[in-house]
Amino acid sequence: MGKYELFxxxxxxxxxxxxxxxxxxxxxxxxxxxxxxxxxxxxxxFVEGIVQNTVNRHLQADPTLAAALVRMHFHDCFVEGCDAxxxxxxxxxxxxxxxxxxxxxxRGYEIIDDVKEQLENQCPGVVSCADIxxxxxRDAVFFAGGPVYDIPKGRKDGRRSKIEDTINLPSPTLxxxxxxxxxxxxxxxxxxxxxxxxxxxxxxxxxxxFKHRLSNFDSTHDVDPTLDSQFAKSLSTICSGGDKSxxxxxxxxxxxxxxxxxxxxxxxxxxxxxxTLYNNPRTRGIVNAYAFNQAxxxxxxxxxxxxxxxxxxxxxxxxxxxxxxxxxx
Numbered sequence: 016m017g018k019y020e021l022f023x024x025x026x027x028x029x030x031x032x033x034x035x036x037x038x039x040x041x042x043x044x045x046x047x048x049x050x051x052x053x054x055x056x057x058x059x060x061f062v063e064g065i066v067q068n069t070v071n072r073h074l075q076a077d078p079t080l081a082a083a084l085v086r087m088h089f090h091d092c093f094v095e096g097c098d099a100x101x102x103x104x105x106x107x108x109x110x111x112x113x114x115x116x117x118x119x120x121x122r123g124y125e126i127i128d129d130v131k132e133q134l135e136n137q138c139p140g141v142v143s144c145a146d147i148x149x150x151x152x153r154d155a156v157f158f159a160g161g162p163v164y165d166i167p168k169g170r171k172d173g174r175r176s177k178i179e180d181t182i183n184l185p186s187p188t189l190x191x192x193x194x195x196x197x198x199x200x201x202x203x204x205x206x207x208x209x210x211x212x213x214x215x216x217x218x219x220x221x222x223x224x225f226k227h228r229l230s231n232f233d234s235t236h237d238v239d240p241t242l243d244s245q246f247a248k249s250l251s252t253i254c255s256g257g258d259k260s261x262x263x264x265x266x267x268x269x270x271x272x273x274x275x276x277x278x279x280x281x282x283x284x285x286x287x288x289x290x291t292l293y294n295n296p297r298t299r300g301i302v303n304a305y306a307f308n309q310a311x312x313x314x315x316x317x318x319x320x321x322x323x324x325x326x327x328x329x330x331x332x333x334x335x336x337x338x339x340x341x342x343x344x
Contacts, residue, residue: 049167059138082218088152096327098173161271171334191295
C-alpha cells in the first residue's frame with residue numbers, strides 16, 4: 016500500500032470513528048447542526064439497517080410505495096419543516112395535516128409505523144419519526160434505481176399538526192414563475208426546484224389534479240394548449256372513470272430515472288405544474304439538461320433532497336421524540 020492510499024485509509028477511518036457534522040450549507044464541517052453519525056453517538060447504531068431493511072421489504076411487496084414515501088417526506092418538510100407533522104392523526108379537538116385534501120392520497124404510513132416499532136424496541140425514545148421519514152424517503156429513491164446519498168440525522172418531532180398549515184403546499188395548478196417564487200421563499204434556486212420536481216419520475220397523479228386541463232381550460236382554449244393533443248384525449252378517457260382515476264407521471268412509474276423530463280419535452284407532462292417547467296424559458300434549459308444527462312439530474316436531485324431535509328428542523332428542546340409517530344407526546 017502506497018503512502019497516498021494509507022493516508023486516505025487513515026482519513027476514512029477518522030471520519031467513521033469521529034463522525035462529521037453537517038453544516039446545513041451543502042458541506043461537511045465541524046459546525047453546529049445535525050450529524051451523520053448522530054445515532055452512533057446516541058448508542059443506537061442499528062438505525063440505518065433497520066430502516067433500509069424494513070423499507071425494502073415493504074417496497075418489494077408493493078413497489079408503488081417508493082413514490083408514496085418520497086411524496087410524504089416532501090409534504091412533511093414543506094409544512095412546519097421536516098418534523099413528522101404529516102404523520103400525526105387528527106383528534107377530537109384538532110384536525111391534523113394528514114386530513115387536508117392535499118394529503119388524503121398520501122400512503123405508506125404503515126411503513127413508518129413498522130420502523131418505529133422496531134426502533135422503540137431497540138432504542139426506546141431515541142429515534143425521531145422525522146428522521147425515520149427522511150431516511151425512508153432516501154432509501155425509497157435508491158430502491159427504485161435512483162442515486163444513493165446519506166443524510167444528517169438528529170431531527171426532533173414537532174408538536175404541531177394543523178390542517179390550515181397545508182396551504183403552504185405547492186398546488187398542481189401553479190405556473191413556473193409561481194413555483195420559483197414559492198420554492199425561493201424556502202431558500203431553493205430555480206434549478207433545485209426543477210430537480211426536486213423530478214421526484215415525479217415515480218408514481219401517479221389523480222384526475223382531480225389535472226382534469227382542469229382537459230376542458231374549459233381558459234377563456235380561449237377548451238384544452239390546455241401546452242398538452243399534446245393525443246395525450247389529452249388519452250387523459251380524458253382515463254378521467255371518465257372519475258376523480259380518483261390515475262395516470263403515471265412518466266412511462267416508468269416505479270423506476271427512478273430521467274424519463275419525467277423527456278415527457279415534458281414531448282408535452283406529456285401530466286400536471287400543469289410539471290409541464291410549465293418546459294414552457295417557461297427560465298426553466299426549459301434545466302429540463303433539457305436533465306432529459307439529456309441523467310447523471311446530472313441524479314447529482315442535483317440528491318443535493319436538493321439533502322437541503323430539503325434541513326427545512327426548519329427541530330433540534331434539542333424545540334421538539335420531541337414521539338413514542339408513537341401518530342400521536343404527539
